[in-house]
Amino acid sequence: MEKRFKAPPPYAVASVDNALRIAAMLQLEGPLTVSEVAERIGVAPSTAHRLLAMLVYRDFAVQDANRAYRVGPVLELAAHSQSAASKLRAAALPHLRRLVDLLDESVNLTVRTGDTARFIASVECSQALRVGSREGMVFPAHQTTAGLLLLAELPPDQVEELYAVDKPGERPDPAELRADLARVRRSGFALNQGRSERGVVAVGVPVHGPDGPVVAGLSVSMPSVRYRKDQLPTLVASLRATAAALEADLRG
Template sequence: MDKPLKVPPPYAIASVDNALRIATMLQLEGPLTVTEVAHRLGVAASTAHRLLAMLVYRDFAVRDADRTYRVGPVLELAAHSQSTAARLRAAALPHLHRLVDLLDESANLTVRTGATVRFIAGVESRQTLRVGSREGMVFPAHRTTAGLLLLADLPPDELQALYAGKEDQRPDMDALQADLARVRRNGFDLNEGRSERGVVAVGVPVRAPDGSVLAGLSVSMPGARYEKERLPALVGTLRKAADALERDLDAPPHE
């Protein structure tokens, strides 16, 4: 078995992690207030203010006249105010919060770009021992729960073309095809430590009206807390959340 791709640093610096998370939120969501940032990070408003002030100083953020903060020159080239990912994220966040309320495990929404996936939305569990936010993080698609759900939607020729000429990034295609066949058959994916050591994730696809897979909706938990007997219930809860998100995405926009 391959080694897990992501291993948290042994001496994580909370202030650095929080600053990076703020930068990701500003890039994916748009303007935020100090209060909103403090709530999302679970820190005091004074702490959020200091972090934002440093991001402004380094041009990662800009403070507007209405006291909101938005992406600065360093990030704005990659910011898309109403991109597909931004709209998908906005629609998904209420459902992620409900998943966390129901399961008390961290919930994520992930999209694919080529052979990688990016976590575009995440809500952390309130438990002391929990899987932290993955917002903004990028992983090889074949190593993640949502990545396999998204790859399973590709026709065989597109899948082969995706990895053509990428020998250094190319997975074992026979093993990948077997994984994708299992995902198609089951309609969900279970990831036990494939992406990160000690982390278990369960995910289901989020589909567009034409049936194509837009994203992967998943919950992540410490491996020590996962019980295989809970798998059907976890999948059922995720499926209901994905169905509700699909209905919201298919609904006409409010005037």
């Protein structure tokens, strides 16, 4: 059989091509330094640094304590749970839409990769003042509602191990994080009042997979000016009912 080679597009953009090559290198080969990347793709170190900085900005790469670059949350999610995340999102969307219709607030579904939380599905409400879609965004897990829910499912020694590595970026205070996770475990839900974004309140509950472990966090977000403390029981009950319906679909 004749072997066919892919021809480059007629209007190839060198910087885009180089960024994609770097992302593939990181995913297939592991951590690389700026000088190694520059040598491999044939560019100046300053150019390699700019390309890596953009990959870091878009969460395709992260820089570790040794100043080498490795795959970031986007590529980790693609490598380890792409099909699972896709199926989870597809199963969740109808339930998210019904929950938005019920509460008239924006709703999100989030998964955890390491110490980060990624929003894999968002449905906005129709109100003029609302929390916008977070789909595709990545935040430190300890700063988000669903991230706290997912961290709370881990044994304490795994949480300590997860945050033992000194990496760039804001790290949680260990004592405060332990207290936060203990509170989530006791209540079975998480309340986030301006933790990840000022002026936003979010409430979330866990979603369990067919085998029992928690696979995602389901949360509702609203402007803080619209949140009242007496709403909390209703919000939690609605979230739990939706999570239960989604879990039934996942088992089916």
